[in-house]
Amino acid sequence: MPEVTYKTSVQCSIDDTWNLVKDMDNWAPFLLGYQSHEVQSETDSVWTLKGDVGVLARTVNIAVHIDEWNGPERVRFTLKGIDEAVEGSGRFTIGPAPENDDNTALVETAPKSVVQRFVDWLFQLFNPKTARAPKQASHQSGPKAELTFYLNITPLGPTAPIVSVVMGPWMEKCAEELANKIVNTLEGHPV
Amino acid sequence: MFGLGGRWDKTVDVIVIGTGGAGLTAAIAAHDNGASVLLLEKSQLVGGTTAVSGGVVWVPNNPHMQEVGVDDSAEAAFGYIRRLADGRSDDALIRTFVETAPAMIAYLEANTPLRFSALEHYPDYHPEFEGGRPGGRSLDAGLFESESLGDWKDKLRKSPVFGMTPMTVAEATSWNVFSNPLGLPFGKLAERAKQQIISSGASLVAGLLKGCLDRGVEPQLGVRATSLIEKDGAVVGIEIERDGQTLRYRAKKGVVLATGGFEWSAKLVNQFLGGELTHPNSPPTNTGDGLEMAMRLGADLGNMSEAWWCPSVVIPGEEYDGIGLNRGDFAIRSLPHSIIVNRQGKRFVNEAHNYNDMVKPFFDFDPVAYDRPNLPCWLILDHQFVEKYALVTAMPGMQTPDWVTQADTLEALSQTLGIDTDGLKQSITRFNTFATEGADPDFRRGESVYDHFYGDPNHEPNPNLGTIERAPFYALRVYPGAIGTKGGPRTDAHGRVLRVGDTPIPGLYAAGNVAAGVTGPGYPGAGATIGMAMTWGFISGKHAAKR
Numbered sequence: 190m191p192e193v194t195y196k197t198s199v200q201c202s203i204d205d206t207w208n209l210v211k212d213m214d215n216w217a218p219f220l221l222g223y224q225s226h227e228v229q230s231e232t233d234s235v236w237t238l239k240g241d242v243g244v245l246a247r248t249v250n251i252a253v254h255i256d257e258w259n260g261p262e263r264v265r266f267t268l269k270g271i272d273e274a275v276e277g278s279g280r281f282t283i284g285p286a287p288e289n290d291d292n293t294a295l296v297e298t299a300p301k302s303v304v305q306r307f308v309d310w311l312f313q314l315f316n317p318k319t320a321r322a323p324k325q326a327s328h329q330s331g332p333k334a335e336l337t338f339y340l341n342i343t344p345l346g347p348t349a350p351i352v353s354v355v356m357g358p359w360m361e362k363c364a365e366e367l368a369n370k371i372v373n374t375l376e377g378h379p380v
Numbered sequence: 381m382f383g384l385g386g387r388w389d390k391t392v393d394v395i396v397i398g399t400g401g402a403g404l405t406a407a408i409a410a411h412d413n414g415a416s417v418l419l420l421e422k423s424q425l426v427g428g429t430t431a432v433s434g435g436v437v438w439v440p441n442n443p444h445m446q447e448v449g450v451d452d453s454a455e456a457a458f459g460y461i462r463r464l465a466d467g468r469s470d471d472a473l474i475r476t477f478v479e480t481a482p483a484m485i486a487y488l489e490a491n492t493p494l495r496f497s498a499l500e501h502y503p504d505y506h507p508e509f510e511g512g513r514p515g516g517r518s519l520d521a522g523l524f525e526s527e528s529l530g531d532w533k534d535k536l537r538k539s540p541v542f543g544m545t546p547m548t549v550a551e552a553t554s555w556n557v558f559s560n561p562l563g564l565p566f567g568k569l570a571e572r573a574k575q576q577i578i579s580s581g582a583s584l585v586a587g588l589l590k591g592c593l594d595r596g597v598e599p600q601l602g603v604r605a606t607s608l609i610e611k612d613g614a615v616v617g618i619e620i621e622r623d624g625q626t627l628r629y630r631a632k633k634g635v636v637l638a639t640g641g642f643e644w645s646a647k648l649v650n651q652f653l654g655g656e657l658t659h660p661n662s663p664p665t666n667t668g669d670g671l672e673m674a675m676r677l678g679a680d681l682g683n684m685s686e687a688w689w690c691p692s693v694v695i696p697g698e699e700y701d702g703i704g705l706n707r708g709d710f711a712i713r714s715l716p717h718s719i720i721v722n723r724q725g726k727r728f729v730n731e732a733h734n735y736n737d738m739v740k741p742f743f744d745f746d747p748v749a750y751d752r753p754n755l756p757c758w759l760i761l762d763h764q765f766v767e768k769y770a771l772v773t774a775m776p777g778m779q780t781p782d783w784v785t786q787a788d789t790l791e792a793l794s795q796t797l798g799i800d801t802d803g804l805k806q807s808i809t810r811f812n813t814f815a816t817e818g819a820d821p822d823f824r825r826g827e828s829v830y831d832h833f834y835g836d837p838n839h840e841p842n843p844n845l846g847t848i849e850r851a852p853f854y855a856l857r858v859y860p861g862a863i864g865t866k867g868g869p870r871t872d873a874h875g876r877v878l879r880v881g882d883t884p885i886p887g888l889y890a891a892g893n894v895a896a897g898v899t900g901p902g903y904p905g906a907g908a909t910i911g912m913a914m915t916w917g918f919i920s921g922k923h924a925a926k927r
Binding site: 355 | 540545564
């Protein structure tokens with residue numbers, strides 16, 4: 190069963206992080222291979238992704254069901270392929286960043302330049318559904334959160350062992366890219 | 381063409397353009413005959429069409445045939461190919477091929493990591509013709525541990541069809557991959573995949589690439605040759621594009637064009653094939669670059685109306701190299717409980733016949749109606765098929781995907797597709813009689829040992845004929861595709877490109893699908909494209925190096 194966990198720190202509060210994560214419209218386009226998604230109810234949606242496993246790319250439709258909304262800490266979901274024999278689950282968890290998180294050394298302390306503010310404005314203009322990025326943390330001791338994304342996908346059927354091998358690299362890239370784009374959005378960087 | 385007032389950015393003895401079977405073999409041969417070699421590849425991946433193929437090499441009278449108890453001779457092979465060439469090839473070239481191909485294989489086995497085994501049960505494509513053989517002429521390079529390529533393993537092109545199940549052709553045959561797909565040892569195959577063991581075309585290319593790398597000949601990727609540089613009637617170099625720059629490379633002894641066919645150039649396909657090839661199965665880099673370079677130099681052309689044809693099916697949304705993937709149908713149409721019909725609901729071909737020749741009736745022309753009655757056409761199947769066999773990527777017993785048209789009755793199926801309902805029902809009624817009796821007098825499906833190779837050995841009375849009678853009924857559109865074109869500059873027995881009037885252009889060679897095919901419209905057996913490509917690459921590289 191291919192599974193991946195990706196953990197990263199984000200330079201904004203847990204509440205701000207939750208505000209973005211709780212609305213899938215905010216982060217859906219960040220999924221690797223995202224084509225579209227259709228919200229069918231509060232808990233159900235259908236996602237269309239182009240999965241590229243290196244040898245070929247295929248458009249797949251996945252039904253996603255939210256099992257748990259537990260803001261501001263956790264979203265859990267299950268997924269099932271509509272035209273592909275796969276099923277799986279995943280979750281976002283948000284918690285306080287560890288105190289010895291090395292990322293504190295990477296915090297930008299200088300105030301934003303005119304250019305950076307212009308870039309942020311452009312970003313908001315072209316991503317209207319994105320949650321407003323919180324004000325940039327201006328000192329190393331500002332609020333920080335840790336975002337963890339977990340995903341497992343189980344191919345079904347007799348070819349599952351083979352599909353699992355080729356899916357692994359895609360899933361790792363998917364998790365890393367999704368988490369980093371969420372972080373970049375929250376921190377006001379270009380996605 | 382170009383004067384030589386400008387400087388050269390690089391000078392070598394032999395430049396080889398293309399890293400498929402022809403180019404890699406040419407590079408090895410040129411190097412081993414004393415030449416310094418520059419090997420160029422337009423894309424970012426090594427291997428060309430060879431890499432996405434089944435990787436089988438057709439070599440009649442090869443050194444391994446006797447190991448599997450099959451007798452052969454150059455004379456038998458010559459007569460067989462000549463028959464298939466239908467008077468549209470040069471006897472001298474056919475003879476050169478049959479005499480050189482076995483030596484090429486022996487040379488590669490002695491001087492590269494490649495080791496071949498003869499496929500005892502893989503028939504020629506017309507095995508019942510005089511000079512044909514029921515097996516043994518097709519060779520498989522087997523498995524390859526791609527880790528031995530180091531970083532180059534990630535630059536190896538892989539097949540979207542064969543690339544995920546590393547198994548030899550002999551294994552696939554013994555496991556009845558076509559008729560019993562659920563019987564494959566998927567756990568074992570997954571273990572091989574984890575260890576980055578590869579097979580099929582990628583394995584063959586990997587062996588050739590290792591041969592090149594061991595000689596210090598590293599392919600330069602992302603380099604596109606745009607024109608040939610001529611001086612006093614001889615080719616003396618090329619112009620290339622690389623990272624936005626135009627550079628001039630000098631070839632003191634020769635340039636070998638191994639650039640593949642033109643199947644992805646709509647302009648050239650329309651110009652030479654009449655626009656009939658709509659769904660090529662090869663990598664989309666085959667755009668006729670070498671052909672156009674040679675044409676600009678005044679090369680004589682041959683076999684331009686021919687291709688290595690292959691019926692194709694499409695799974696919507698699949699992409700390879702950024703464009704829609706056209707999958708070759710090598711087996712589905714040969715299994716029981718299937719037929720192919722046109723819009724009148726009529727069969728028009730032995731569906732199990734070799735892929736090259738069974739596509740040709742797709743283009744039958746009705747001079748009164750002034751159209752092609754067999755296009756479009758569809759594969760029609762019933763529920764017995766999907767219960768037992770894989771339908772492209774849909775395994776038996778799993779939910780049939782929505783890209784397969786499905787209906788509870790033949791009437792509903794035909795109406796959905798625009799097929800004449802009465803015609804379809806009559807065809808199926810007639811076909812079911814044949815299936816019950818085990819013989820197809822209309823199109824002779826299931827007569828040849830070739831047909832049986834892709835059929836179900838456990839189905840009786842005929843491995844290729846099964847009734848179509850159990851609902852639901854299914855349909856898949858079948859398109860005219862090709863694994864490559866086979867027309868281009870004519871060459872002589874040394875691989876030298878000829879001008880009109882049959883004089884060779886000094887310093888210019890062509891090998892593989894870029895060149896005029898030696899088999900005319902014929903396809904002798906599994907791996908004939910690659911066998912030809914590697915043999916002419918071997919001949920060209922050696923001759924160029926000795927200039």
